[in-house]
Amino acid sequence: MKFGGTNMGDAAAIRHSAYLSQRSSKEGVKVVVVVSAMAGVTNQLLGIAEAAEKGDIALANDQIAGLRTRHFTAAQDLGAAPDSGVVREIRELLETLRQAVYGVYLLRELTPRSRDLIVAFGERLSAPLMALGLSSLGARAHHLTGGQAGIVTDSHFGSARPLSTAAGRIRDRLSGLLDAGLTPVIAGFMGETEKGAITTLGRGGTDFSATIVGAALHADEVWAWKDVDGVMSADPRSVMGAQNIAQLSYGEVMELAYFGAKVLHPLAVTPLQEAGIPLRVKSAADPDFAGTLVTSEAQTDGQHPVKAVTAIRGVSIINVSGAGILGVPDVVADLFAALARENITLLMVSQSSSMSNVSLVILGSDEEHTLAALTPPMGGRHLQVDVQRGVAVLAIVGAGMRGTKGVSAKLFSALANADINILMISQGSSELNISVAIEGADVEHATRTVHSAFGLDAEPVTDKPVTDTR
Numbered sequence: 371m372k373f374g375g376t377n378m379g380d381a382a383a384i385r386h387s388a389y390l391s392q393r394s395s396k397e398g399v400k401v402v403v404v405v406s407a408m409a410g411v412t413n414q415l416l417g418i419a420e421a422a423e424k425g426d427i428a429l430a431n432d433q434i435a436g437l438r439t440r441h442f443t444a445a446q447d448l449g450a451a452p453d454s455g456v457v458r459e460i461r462e463l464l465e466t467l468r469q470a471v472y473g474v475y476l477l478r479e480l481t482p483r484s485r486d487l488i489v490a491f492g493e494r495l496s497a498p499l500m501a502l503g504l505s506s507l508g509a510r511a512h513h514l515t516g517g518q519a520g521i522v523t524d525s526h527f528g529s530a531r532p533l534s535t536a537a538g539r540i541r542d543r544l545s546g547l548l549d550a551g552l553t554p555v556i557a558g559f560m561g562e563t564e565k566g567a568i569t570t571l572g573r574g575g576t577d578f579s580a581t582i583v584g585a586a587l588h589a590d591e592v593w594a595w596k597d598v599d600g601v602m603s604a605d606p607r608s609v610m611g612a613q614n615i616a617q618l619s620y621g622e623v624m625e626l627a628y629f630g631a632k633v634l635h636p637l638a639v640t641p642l643q644e645a646g647i648p649l650r651v652k653s654a655a656d657p658d659f660a661g662t663l664v665t666s667e668a669q670t671d672g673q674h675p676v677k678a679v680t681a682i683r684g685v686s687i688i689n690v691s692g693a694g695i696l697g698v699p700d701v702v703a704d705l706f707a708a709l710a711r712e713n714i715t716l717l718m719v720s721q722s723s724s725m726s727n728v729s730l731v732i733l734g735s736d737e738e739h740t741l742a743a744l745t746p747p748m749g750g751r752h753l754q755v756d757v758q759r760g761v762a763v764l765a766i767v768g769a770g771m772r773g774t775k776g777v778s779a780k781l782f783s784a785l786a787n788a789d790i791n792i793l794m795i796s797q798g799s800s801e802l803n804i805s806v807a808i809e810g811a812d813v814e815h816a817t818r819t820v821h822s823a824f825g826l827d828a829e830p831v832t833d834k835p836v837t838d839t840r
């Protein structure tokens with residue numbers, strides 16, 4: 371079971387999350403709990419690291435003091451005495467954090483490795499709180515860092531991936547605890563290299579931690595508890611009429627996450643695919659509602675080829691052109707090799723058939739790296755590179771699109787009727803998604819328009835029972 375930042379937000383939320391875990395334990399289910407940092411803490415830690423790098427140690431220390439108050443208050447509210455082991459552990463963790471941040475301040479250098487060390491403190495601090503919440507409900511819990519739980523990773527700091535040896539190590543580390551009737555509580559988002567350096571799995575990575583652990587243990591199911599009903603037809607913060615999707619395939623979820631649906635980490639389902647372990651995305655506020663079940667099956671009803679609309683904001687189009695590129699395949703090969711070396715995520719690619727122009731859509735945060743990668747000559751020629759910023763990618767996703775005619779026509783006419791210009795178009799041959807690049811300013815309007823054009827708005831009256839057991 372994975373609990374995200376909102377479900378770890380304060381003592382009341384942690385107590386409720388612990389109750390959800392215990393509810394299953396009492397039914398005889400062996401539960402492993404994986405937790406995120408308290409809501410907002412990861413961003414705060416990133417801010418602390420950046421303040422130290424810029425030389426503002428006073429601001430960094432103020433923020434660390436704020437973290438101390440927040441975690442001590444939660445521990446106290448969960449019943450910890452001031453001289454208890456948990457309070458001592460939180461104090462020691464915050465002291466180590468302070469030292470790491472001071473190191474960044476002295477060096478005025480924030481490497482990806484030191485950033486990972488600093489941001490992983492959020493989960494290291496929240497795991498003892500969840501163990502406390504479980505103990506207060508009568509469970510025997512034992513908390514571990516990602517590394518202690520056996521999540522050994524490569525050294526791609528900021529977006530580390532588990533090594534093939536992780537599964538065996540996770541089993542070794544957790545089976546004994548489970549056999550002894552303890553509930554392991556694992557700090558999500560983080561792992562460790564073979565040499566013991568702390569890594570993180572990318573933003574939203576606790577979902578991924580949970581599925582890595584679930585797959586390693588051959589779990590019957592992995593449950594991700596959220597502050598939404600499940601995976602929905604659009605981000606409910608943007609689209610009022612977004613509705614829960616009862617069933618999705620691994621492939622559909624991956625497309626949704628890749629194209630910006632923040633509800634799951636883009637790689638979260640990958641560890642589950644081989645063994646076909648189901649993932650349930652469930653609402654902590656409404657635990658008896660089924661939420662979304664993710665399996666290898668894609669269900670299509672014939673009426674809704676498109677199941678969801680999603681968008682990535684803050685992307686840039688990089689236009690590579692010039693006489694140098696005309697008719698020279700080597701240039702294009704060099705160009706992609708250069709981007710691969712820099713680990714650039716390509717959201718969309720389009721090449722004009724005359725081969726005189728290649729357009730790439732990348733995350734705004736990758737722009738600097740991309741431009742640097744494209745500066746040296748490609749295939750012996752210098753290229754002209756132009757950037758268009760402030761773009762968004764909107765994607766429609768659904769296995770029912772495969773072989774269904776008229777889906778792209780509906781998408782384009784909905785956008786045209788809403789007076790929205792399309793800058794680029796892409797449809798994968800899997801026909802699981804169609805994506806378009808549009809002006810960033812149009813993205814909210816476009817999402818709502820497309821959601822409604824594909825009949826995804828919820829009926830005005832819902833018969834879903836609402837039972838908030840918190």
Ligand SMILES: Nc1ncnc2c1ncn2[C@@H]1O[C@H](COP(=O)(O)OP(=O)(O)O)[C@@H](O)[C@H]1O
Nearest residue numbers: 374375596597598601602604605607631632633
């Ligand atoms: N298609 C979608 N379905 C559900 N939630 C979505 C979707 N797209 C974006 N979201 C956002 O994802 C959030 C839940 O993800 P996240 O905050 O990472 O959860 P947690 O921290 O609880 O794991 C929701 O609050 C919602 O605004």
Ligand SMILES: N[C@@H](CC(=O)OP(=O)(O)O)C(=O)O
Nearest residue numbers: 374375406412573574575576
């Ligand atoms: N705390 C990390 C990892 C994570 O998964 O968080 P959440 O479950 O709150 O999205 C982050 O903010 O990226």
